[in-house]
Amino acid sequence: MNKTDRQLAIMLELQRSKVVRAEDLAALFETSVRTIYRDIQALSETGIPIFGAPGHGYSLMEGYFLPPIGFSAEEAVALLLGADFIEQRLDGDYGRAAKAAKSKIEAILPETVRDESIRVRETMRLLNAGEPRTGMNEKDTLGQVRRAILERRKISFSYKKKTPEADGNRKSIREVAPYGLVFAQGNWMLIGHCGLRQDIRHFRLSRMTELVVLDTPFAMPPGFNLSLYRPQDDRSEHVWIRANPEIADKIAETGNFYIESAEEREGGLWVHLRVRAPEEILHLILSWGGDVEVMEPESLRFRVREEAEKMFKRY
Template identity: 80%
Template sequence: MNKTDRQLAIMLELQRSKILRAEDMAALFETSVRTIYRDIQALSEMGIPILGAPGQGYSLMEGYFLPPIGFSAEEAVTLLMGTDFIEQRLDGDYGNIAKAARHKIEAILPEAVRGESMRVRETMRLLQASESVTGLREKDYLGQARRAILERRKLRISYQKNMPETDGNRKSMREVAPYGLSLVEGYWILIGHCDLRQDIRHFRLSRMTELVVLDKHFAMPHGFNLSHYRPPDDRNERVLVRANPEMADKISETANFYTEAVEERTDGVWFHFRVRTPEELLHLILSWGGDVEVLEPESLRCRIREEAEKIFKRY
């Protein structure tokens, strides 16, 4: 930490903690007590109203706040919960930055607003759609991929596909030019140009078993903007499922991405799904149990029957 950053941090700590000893600040900023004394003197010469009490420590004059920014309790909660999210979902570098940002935000809040924002935060909690936090391995891959994107360096990844290839193998090794990262339904997705497929592909970080940053560089396509990028919709297969009415809400929640239309009929609720391959819905349909029936296609009906027979044999 350089001198300027340390002196700003000292002001923020004094504003947050009200009173601090030089020894405590030296331990916090990993420097000597003499350096803290020099920093306090420099801040005082700049007009910062720092008060010293023998045997107690240093404090800022009451009513002095830096920087002169006012947040309501709701605004403070918005910022602080944002740092919570970053710490949960991004890699270690940004996790540490989020902690530092949260510390600074809390430090500049007047005591009344800080107390109110703490009460509001205690009534809310961030929960992710699929898991509580991004896993450690996924965070590591996220950090490496993020840096590779900025440095325009290719990645070599070992990838576990959700559906097997034509040869039955689920694992594949790819070289990818990484264009960006996107958080989709609780999962980090790497978007990049796959050398094997010669096209833009999406790779879920949680399915990677290895990620290596290569020395090979690449050029970003002219005009590519991740914020404007929309992947082509190649879900060309249709699946028709009939469900008992009491299952309709659960199916709508768990298969919303695939749902094209829903019909309420006398014999149940009919769901029209659009997928890349019918087997994408296999595990979902099995989780819905006997309250649903696949009507089309026949190939998926047979696949469900095979799985049901395997389950029956086990029990």
């Protein structure tokens, strides 16, 4: 990053934050603190009102804003693609805001940059063709959950699990303190504290119905940071399959989350998978057809055989 670009980036950081330390700016832009001091002095000499407080950091005079900034074609594409994602994946409030933002961005772009950004966007797709947009019902749920998170209010909903509980039921009523939303593997997930399980749990929005935002307030646990949060890996069950090496790429594409290792041996490709419950990958194994054989556990071999017999009877 050259001096001019760095000084502009420092200005943007000062405008975004109330107070910024020289040490933090130096770490952010991978330069020395002495260089940051020189940059701040150069910016001050151009008339930009930057105030420094020893031991605290630098800040801009309240009410000072940078003049409008031009975008390169690449920067415009990044913003417009991001707005496309928000319009397609978030609820109506943000969807409308994203659409309006796109219009404003396109309106202020110089004609040459606008034409170039259109040309670049035509060469890319944000979503896979087979991946549907967030459905209307899910968008409604997303909007309610998002507002409950901001207002720090608990929610209640009926949740349908992928696999049944020990009693055979798949549906249960949950009361949850919602901490945040995550978009992963094409699905919106709610991260929150479940009153039923007395622990942090993850809920797929597409499986939530009868959602009610309650009047019950909750407090975010001290130190919880959604961007740093990593769920506990509870995949404690091991599955071994033997596969035709010719479908190794297909297995890797569809079962990638579960795969621990894959090794070619005599007799085929041996794949080791780790799961929460063997039944959760039954649909994957069936999708690979006669090119795979479950070696362990025996209970999963039985389930595959049972499903194959049902299919045989139907056909």
